[in-house]
Amino acid sequence: MGVISAAGASALRPGEDAVALVVLAAGQGTRMRSALPKPLHPIAGLPMVSRVLRAGAGADPAQTVLVVGRETRDLAVRLGDAPSLVSVLQEPPRGTGDAVRCALDAVIDVAWIVVLYADHPLLLPETIHRLLNGARAARARVTVLTTFLPDAAAYGRVDRDAAGRPVRIVERNDDDPARRVGPTEINSGMMVLDAAWAREALARVRPSAATGEYYLTDLVALAVTDGPADGAWPVATVDAEPEVALGVNDRADLAAAEAVAQDRVRRRLMLGGVTLVGPETIFVDEGVAVGPDTTILPCSTLGAGTVIGAGCTIGPHAVLVGSRLGDGVVVRSSTVEEATIGDGADIGPYAHLRAGTEVGPRAHVGNYAELKNARLAAEVKVGHFSYLGDVTVGAGTNIGAGTVVANFDGKHKHQTTIGAGAFIGSDTVLRAPVRVGDGARTGAGSVVTRDVPDRALAVGVPARIQGQRGTGKGTSDAPARIEDGAATAVSPLPPAPSPLPEDA
Incomplete structure (x- = not known):
């Protein structure tokens, strides 16, 4: 001794x-x-x-x-x-x-x-x-x-x-x-x-x-x-x-002690103004903080270090670990690990936010999207079926379905930057390191290996610049249509027809 x-x-x-x-x-x-x-x-x-x-x-x-x-x-x-x-x-x-x-x-x-x-x-x-x-x-x-x-x-x-x-x-x-x-x-x-x-x-x-x-x-x-x-x-x-x-000597004792501890935590949350739907199915670690008027839906798990604001909806089947959520956040059937989510953001269902991810206010991350060390500014939309790793995305940008940020070259991770108001077409691959400028666009299925200037359109495999909107160089401010790898301007839609008379 x-x-x-x-x-x-x-x-x-x-x-x-x-x-x-x-x-x-x-x-x-x-x-x-x-x-x-x-x-x-x-x-x-x-x-x-x-x-x-x-x-x-x-x-x-x-x-x-x-x-x-x-x-x-x-x-x-x-x-x-x-x-x-x-x-x-x-x-x-x-x-x-x-x-x-x-x-x-x-x-x-x-x-x-x-x-x-x-x-x-x-x-x-x-x-x-x-x-x-x-x-x-x-x-x-x-x-x-x-x-x-x-x-x-x-x-x-x-x-x-x-x-x-x-x-x-x-x-x-x-x-x-x-x-x-x-x-x-x-x-x-x-x-x-x-x-x-x-x-x-x-x-x-x-x-x-x-x-x-x-x-x-x-x-x-x-x-x-x-x-x-x-x-x-x-x-x-x-x-x-x-x-x-209750002393713990075996796994059965451990489960009995866990049940009592969980009941204590759940009661603390409910008395603090949090709604737990099916509380016996919800598991919350000690020290988790949840704001009033937040609703936790069945089969959700809130892991250690998690802080959730007021008026949020979490679940069902959500897993949050070591993450901070603002007010009015919705997380549907998704996994959020060591991430930060701003006020009014909407996650899921079936999304996975990994360590280092920051989602800005009113942003949307849809189903089957995975984000790792990604920083999304306000009102960014990542619809579905996308992987964004080691990337910064500017405010108001839309990420099309199936977009992949290829951040790993086999040895090292690289950073990608997407500017504000950009539009990334469906199935675009962004090979890091690369920068897509403010207001820039990529065509569906493009593989972007070089920087795309502000307001430019990049199309093809590998993607080439087809011009820049508002410069008079190759494109107009009209939306672009992709045909056989080339981009052409699409005429603005005609005015909507007059409504039919009520007796028609």
């Missing part, structure tokens, strides 16, 4: 009633049957241990210590929180009491130690805050977070004396089955310890005759044996909702 990493001690200046948070994450998690360490399995998009650390922040700790094992020794680094965490290795793993004893080697001088478990992802900051306040009010040596369950199952039962005071925690194998019938008060595992007393008492905890492990719960009986503290009963309890007792 030993300290793996530690925050600078000089930066830690505890007050008279300061708290250290100890999170136990040394368990092997063999029942998960996974190469991923158990504490890193996600619940609503967050690793379980991250959720526990967030809950522990409710105690406003002066220091946080992570007790890790052989499989989890790099946990702090993988979380990206190494500078703010002290990691202590428990090797070999010899139970929860030994784990806290290992942590004490790194804990600074504090009044209270809050002990949490990395595989209890449903803890909330307000619950831990209330637990700590209960310990401070009672001035108890041990304060246990308890709850009532209809079936005590494998949990330790809280045993009380005739006066109703907690005196010990009885494990299932040592208990009278008759005492575990019906609603039973059980130990969730979370505790607050008087730090000075715990340092001495943990040295007196003896290993279990059955397992050889040291149990943290033995501190309850030890505290009672030591007698009242400052005239107060040495053990206190704080009750909590039953879900706090």
Whole structure:
């Protein structure tokens, strides 16, 4: 055992009633049957241990210590929180009491130690805050977070004396089955310890005759044996909702915890003015923000880092990850990853916006269009069946069906620029790097390999410039018609005929 990493001690200046948070994450998690360490399995998009650390922040700790094992020794680094965490290795793993004893080697001088478990992802900051306040009010040596369950199952039962005071925690194998019938008060595992007393008492905890492990719960009986503290009963309890007792040991537990976490997130959104149609089919990661009057339709997924404005319509069957959407955006049955979509834009159905894509206000991206690192200005229209990669498109430009920006030459990606008010004909291929100017046009099926000047028309394979509108050089301002690879001017349409008389 030993300290793996530690925050600078000089930066830690505890007050008279300061708290250290100890999170136990040394368990092997063999029942998960996974190469991923158990504490890193996600619940609503967050690793379980991250959720526990967030809950522990409710105690406003002066220091946080992570007790890790052989499989989890790099946990702090993988979380990206190494500078703010002290990691202590428990090797070999010899139970929860030994784990806290290992942590004490790194804990600074504090009044209270809050002990949490990395595989209890449903803890909330307000619950831990209330637990700590209960310990401070009672001035108890041990304060246990308890709850009532209809079936005590494998949990330790809280045993009380005739006066109703907690005196010990009885494990299932040592208990009278008759005492575990019906609603039973059980130990969730979370505790607050008087730090000075715990340092001495943990040295007196003896290993279990059955397992050889040291149990943290033995501190309850030890505290009672030591007698009242400052005239107060040495053990206190704080009750909590039953879900706090849900520890994750296998994939079934993981699914149960995910269901509770999703219900919490969905309820938060609905109370904030968001409509969820078929909420049980919608999955939202922790931290996703959605504006009021937005509607999320069935079978949609909102991944971590997503921010959605007000008055949007998302889904059905939409997947959004790490993306930012303005107000009034519509995303129909499409996938949006690490993209930005401006106010009033319309996406899908069946479009795919990939990382780096920016869609401007009131733009439209239609079905089966794929955009990667594409920047579309306001009111650009990408109808359907197109691929736009590494491209910038000016305001008001129309991209015809089947357009492909060929951005990769086999070794490198290249940039394409399309100006404002341009018209890219159906099935055009733009071989990057290339620039299409403002107001320029390409004929259907053209392969553009050279820059197209402003207001020019490019046609053919490879495309050639047929002239520029408004210059008197080869074309007029009339629309162009493509015949056998050549462009000819199309006469303006005649005036519309007069309407027929009503009795015709």
